[in-house]
Amino acid sequence: MRVVVSGGTGVIGRAAVQSLLAAGHDVDVLSRSPENTALIESLGARACPADLFDPDSLQRIYAGADAVVNLASRVPVGYAAVWPGSWRDHDALRTTAVANVVAAARAAGVRRVVQESVSFLYADHGDAWITEQDSIEITPATEPSAVGESHVLGFGSASRAGVVLRFGSIVGDDAMTRFWLKAAASRRPVGVGRRDQWSHLVHTDDLGSAVLAALQAPNGVYNVGAAPVLRGELVDGYAKAVGVDSGAFLGPVLRRLAGPRVEPLTRSLRVSSDHFSAQTGWQPRRSTFDPAWFDAAQAPVAATS
Numbered sequence: 573m574r575v576v577v578s579g580g581t582g583v584i585g586r587a588a589v590q591s592l593l594a595a596g597h598d599v600d601v602l603s604r605s606p607e608n609t610a611l612i613e614s615l616g617a618r619a620c621p622a623d624l625f626d627p628d629s630l631q632r633i634y635a636g637a638d639a640v641v642n643l644a645s646r647v648p649v650g651y652a653a654v655w656p657g658s659w660r661d662h663d664a665l666r667t668t669a670v671a672n673v674v675a676a677a678r679a680a681g682v683r684r685v686v687q688e689s690v691s692f693l694y695a696d697h698g699d700a701w702i703t704e705q706d707s708i709e710i711t712p713a714t715e716p717s718a719v720g721e722s723h724v725l726g727f728g729s730a731s732r733a734g735v736v737l738r739f740g741s742i743v744g745d746d747a748m749t750r751f752w753l754k755a756a757a758s759r760r761p762v763g764v765g766r767r768d769q770w771s772h773l774v775h776t777d778d779l780g781s782a783v784l785a786a787l788q789a790p791n792g793v794y795n796v797g798a799a800p801v802l803r804g805e806l807v808d809g810y811a812k813a814v815g816v817d818s819g820a821f822l823g824p825v826l827r828r829l830a831g832p833r834v835e836p837l838t839r840s841l842r843v844s845s846d847h848f849s850a851q852t853g854w855q856p857r858r859s860t861f862d863p864a865w866f867d868a869a870q871a872p873v874a875a876t877s
Contacts, residue, residue, distance in 0.1 A: 573787065576637045578602040578624055578673065579644035581611050583746045584688060584739070584779045588643060589615050591780030597787075600633065624669035630676035639684040639787055640677045644669060649747050659833060663716040670720035674727045674734075684733040686786045687724040689717050691738040691772045691795055696839040699770070703844050704738075704793045713833045721793065728791035735789045737782060740797030740843065744776030744858075745868035753869060756807075757814040763821035767804030769840035772797045775858035775865055785854035794848035800841065801861040813866040 575592055579585040580601035589612075592599045599617040602624070603609045609619040622629040624644055634640060646662040670687060677685050694702050695709035710718055721736045728734030743749050752762045774782070774797040782796045807819035822834075848854055858865060 573638040574598040574600070574636060575639045575641055575787070576600045576602070576620070576633055577617075577641045577643065578622075578669075579642065579688070580615075580617065581608050582643060582645060583742060583776060584645075584783070585643045586611075586615065587776065587780030588641060588783035589617050589780075591784040592641075593617060595784055600637075602633065624665065624672055627672045627676050630672055631680050634676050634680035634682050637677075637680065637682050639686065640673060640682050641686045641783060641786075642670060642673045643688045643783070645688060647748070649751050666716035666720040670723045674723045678727060678732075683731065684735065684787065685724050685727050686735045686737065686783065687720060689721050689736050689738045689793075691740050691797065691841055691843050692836040692839060693717055693721075693738065694839065694841055694843065696769075697842065698840050699842060701842050701844050702772075702795075704795060704847055709836075709839075711832060711835060713836050725791070725793070733789070733791050735786045735791065736793045737786055737796045737848075738793060738843075739779070739782075740772035740774040740795075741837075742776060742779070743773050743861075743865055746776055749866060749869045752810050753814055753866060756810040756816055756819055759816060759820065761820040761822045762810050763803055763807035763819055764834055765803055765821070765838035765840070767802065767807070767821070769803045769838070770800045770842040771803050771806050772800050772841045772843035773806070773861060774798060775856065776868075777858050778856040781857075782848075782854055785848070785852035789848070789852050794851070795843050795845045796848055796854075797843060797845050798856050798859050798861060800843055803840075806861060809861065809863040810866070813863045 600620045601612045601617045602622045603619040612619040622633045644665045693708040724734040811819035
């Protein structure tokens, strides 16, 4: 299968490209810079000059493709997320860029589009289990991802597949995990919400296999992640990984200062990924949270007084 990937140099993208290649697929990856081209080629894929905001370039690249996988994202790391302007590029990638991907795929005759999304679109459901049938809550922070999902689901039909992957919060060998480990080592707050709420996570080791499995999934939305974990256990896991007794949470004043972008992260999300597993056979290797999840990221981090 010829698969064209955008966002192929990001955390999910690199994992996806490696899994797709290992499965024998023919992989092209969009590139906008010599640095990205070098990274793409080092992974063993072909770099293709194209721009998500240039529909004509997308249609040219998509010609003859069996599937398009859009993993382009630009999430601010750490405390930078509190600045509204820091999300501008990310929001454009989830709205305008996804619309361009879907339009170009339709024009080029592509039969499958796979789109990255996030599970914190769901409303807070307390201790109740959440499936793909449960309600989402749209706010200025979640609307861009919801718009992107609607474009892809509108692409699906009897002859085309539009697949949305609602990933849990990524934990493992990535920049965000390293940031929170350093914060925990300095005894700064790393948790939002309450200790008795649920978090939906996915380890970096399981990202690539999930994208690969999505090439076989029917139309629709799928939750992707490990078994949910209580937020207190997650925050204490960050602390223990760097030799601190327990982790701290943002207080109400700091949450207000952080603004509306933080609100989705305070929702209690006991999300089930059973539907994705039933439809594709995908199973996470890292199925239950453990502080060992941080091993690849925490080596250079040490607790400070």
